[in-house]
Amino acid sequence: MNREVIVSSGKIARDLSDAEVKEIEHELTLYPDKKAVGLEALKIVQRHNGWVSDESMLAVSKYLDIALSELEGVATFFNLIYRRPVGKNVILFCDSVSCWIMGCEKIRKEINSHLGIDYGETTEDGEYTLIPVPCLGDCDKAPVMLVGEKMHRNLTVDSIKSLSSSRETQNKSGE
Amino acid sequence: MTGSNERPLTKNIDLTRGALDVVGYERAGGYLGARKIATGMDSSSMLGMVKDSGLKGRGGAGFPTGLKWSFVPQGPDSEAQKYLVVNADEMEPGTFKDRMLMEGDPHLLIEGMIIAAFAIQASKAFIFLRGEYFESERCLSKAIVEAREKGYLGENIFGSDFSFDIVMHTSAGRYICGEETALLNALEGKRANPRAKPPFPQVSGLWGKPTIVNNVETICNLPGIMANGIDWYQSIGSGGDFGTKLFGLSGRVKNPGCWELPLGVTIREVIEEYGGGMQDGYSLKAFLPGGGSTDFLTPEHLDTELTYDAIGKLGSRLATGTMILLDDKTCPVGMIGNLMKFFSHESCGFCTPCRDGLPWVDSIFEEFERGGGTHKDLAILHDHVDYMGPGKTFCALAPGATAPLGSGLKLFEDEFEAHIKNRACPYKH
Numbered sequence: 001m002n003r004e005v006i007v008s009s010g011k012i013a014r015d016l017s018d019a020e021v022k023e024i025e026h027e028l029t030l031y032p033d034k035k036a037v038g039l040e041a042l043k044i045v046q047r048h049n050g051w052v053s054d055e056s057m058l059a060v061s062k063y064l065d066i067a068l069s070e071l072e073g074v075a076t077f078f079n080l081i082y083r084r085p086v087g088k089n090v091i092l093f094c095d096s097v098s099c100w101i102m103g104c105e106k107i108r109k110e111i112n113s114h115l116g117i118d119y120g121e122t123t124e125d126g127e128y129t130l131i132p133v134p135c136l137g138d139c140d141k142a143p144v145m146l147v148g149e150k151m152h153r154n155l156t157v158d159s160i161k162s163l164s165s166s167r168e169t170q171n172k173s174g175e
Numbered sequence: 176m177t178g179s180n181e182r183p184l185t186k187n188i189d190l191t192r193g194a195l196d197v198v199g200y201e202r203a204g205g206y207l208g209a210r211k212i213a214t215g216m217d218s219s220s221m222l223g224m225v226k227d228s229g230l231k232g233r234g235g236a237g238f239p240t241g242l243k244w245s246f247v248p249q250g251p252d253s254e255a256q257k258y259l260v261v262n263a264d265e266m267e268p269g270t271f272k273d274r275m276l277m278e279g280d281p282h283l284l285i286e287g288m289i290i291a292a293f294a295i296q297a298s299k300a301f302i303f304l305r306g307e308y309f310e311s312e313r314c315l316s317k318a319i320v321e322a323r324e325k326g327y328l329g330e331n332i333f334g335s336d337f338s339f340d341i342v343m344h345t346s347a348g349r350y351i352c353g354e355e356t357a358l359l360n361a362l363e364g365k366r367a368n369p370r371a372k373p374p375f376p377q378v379s380g381l382w383g384k385p386t387i388v389n390n391v392e393t394i395c396n397l398p399g400i401m402a403n404g405i406d407w408y409q410s411i412g413s414g415g416d417f418g419t420k421l422f423g424l425s426g427r428v429k430n431p432g433c434w435e436l437p438l439g440v441t442i443r444e445v446i447e448e449y450g451g452g453m454q455d456g457y458s459l460k461a462f463l464p465g466g467g468s469t470d471f472l473t474p475e476h477l478d479t480e481l482t483y484d485a486i487g488k489l490g491s492r493l494a495t496g497t498m499i500l501l502d503d504k505t506c507p508v509g510m511i512g513n514l515m516k517f518f519s520h521e522s523c524g525f526c527t528p529c530r531d532g533l534p535w536v537d538s539i540f541e542e543f544e545r546g547g548g549t550h551k552d553l554a555i556l557h558d559h560v561d562y563m564g565p566g567k568t569f570c571a572l573a574p575g576a577t578a579p580l581g582s583g584l585k586l587f588e589d590e591f592e593a594h595i596k597n598r599a600c601p602y603k604h
Contacts, residue, residue: 140424140425
């Protein structure tokens with residue numbers, strides 16, 4: 001096996017885990033070339049590690065033989081690839097038009113005061129990161145947000161209070 | 176079975192239980208349309224039937240589906256590999272219809288995909304699903320496995336000589352992927368910048384192969400057409416459009432939601448009968464008829480029929496059919512500003528009017544919000560309706576943004592003026 005080390009800005013490609021390799025290999029069977037799997041591989045790596053570090057980026061670039069600059073270009077293009085560490089649960093907060101009409105700004109302030117975070121920030125205990133997201137497609141139940149993989153609908157000031165008071169249960173259901 | 180013929184898209188959807196599995200779906204008459212490929216119907220008759228049905232694309236543009244398919248080169252000299260791609264990247268602001276279909280009745284989409292794939296002779300399809308739709312992904316993945324186990328996907332489906340399979344692709348979040356050539360670039364693992372047309376995807380699409388990209392709701396129309404025939408399909412709808420459409424309401428309406436109704440129903444009927452009218456204390460000021468990229472309409476248009484032509488004649492578009500209602504207590508300038516922020520963020524950055532124009536427009540709206548808007552700013556906004564309009568940009572994203580911007584500048588001139596005069600938003604308490 002080729003163990004050559006790729007160095008970029010002093011960073012070195014890490015070894016992909018067996019589970020990561022297995023999932024990437026499965027994706028490779030679905031597409032006609034390696035390049036098409038680049039974004040999928042980044043998502044896989046992110047699912048296992050929470051975010052895509054430089055070391056992970058280098059590892060995917062090396063594994064799929066995609067130029068680092070090209071992969072980085074794809075990674076930074078898409079909203080859901082995180083190039084910085086995020087909390088255990090990412091809150092994708094819908095601030096698009098229907099949620100805005102239904103008062104999502106108030107909810108955002110409530111998150112701010114109860115969890116102490118605004119857009120792009122992570123709670124001190126590393127539980128939550130707040131990120132705005134374009135329309136989540138649940139507009140009849142606005143305002144809404146996605147916490148981990150779970151939709152929270154018809155948000156009120158109280159739903160944010162209960163989210164912040166039940167952090168531990170939230171962690172379990174967010175899987 | 177009551178009502179199933181009037182609601183072909185949602186007859187199996189019951190929000191109080193999960194989606195039907197393959198057995199339940201078949202018991203409800205499912206896969207009858209797709210089975211026609213095993214009972215002697217050839218691909219060109221299937222394509223002809225969809226063409227004759229008059230089905231128009233439900234993703235926004237309203238292009239005739241059968242006509243689009245007919246551009247795929249067929250015959251012995253054509254590319255052997257053809258692709259079908261389902262655009263499930265639902266991200267238009269205020270649009271929540273495809274989610275309901277995918278989570279409510281996933282086998283309907285799969286059956287529709289089999290029909291579309293056979294008609295264009297594609298052996299492989301991708302569902303391009305937005306990454307945030309985790310529940311849709313779970314529902315569809317489960318249904319795909321069930322269909323494969325039954326032999327409805329895979330080699331020689333339904334015992335015919337046609338082989339076809341589906342790959343679920345989840346995206347990583349960018350509105351521009353809804354543009355079909357940008358979507359193809361994303362599927363190929365590239366940045367999702369739109370491509371130059373021609374060549375059109377029907378001739379040279381995914382990895383250079385002939386490719387059809389259709390919206391989820393469009394595809395979900397196919398099983399009904401195949402099973403019940405063209406006469407039945409054309410008996411639904413009025414005003415020159417056939418079949419049903421999902422119509423949605425969001426905003427300060429009593430009963431927001433999404434309903435399958437015949438094309439040609441009036442706007443008033445949707446808002447008053449299905450939506451129950453506006454919430455107490457709120458009245459309807461204006462609305463976007465089909466998502467964030469459509470021109471504002473006003474209460475004087477309530478008796479217009481919801482058809483592609485009728486809404487087009489008013490200078491707007493039916494587009495996704497999901498209406499966003501603006502009430503009298505919400506600031507129209509703020510609402511347009513919210514949309515501009517969205518479009519600005521989602522610009523792919525490829526062409527100048529969009530990349531530079533939208534952030535400029537966005538920053539002016541922020542200034543209006545802070546109370547610093549001037550008449551000069553207002554003139555710049557007016558200029559951008561032209562600078563970013565149709566024909567000035569590489570794709571339809573920025574022209575889409577000019578729809579609420581241009582119509583809003585005209586309609587809400589007084590509100591813009593009030594922001595300038597008061598040096599503040601008059602709607603803020």
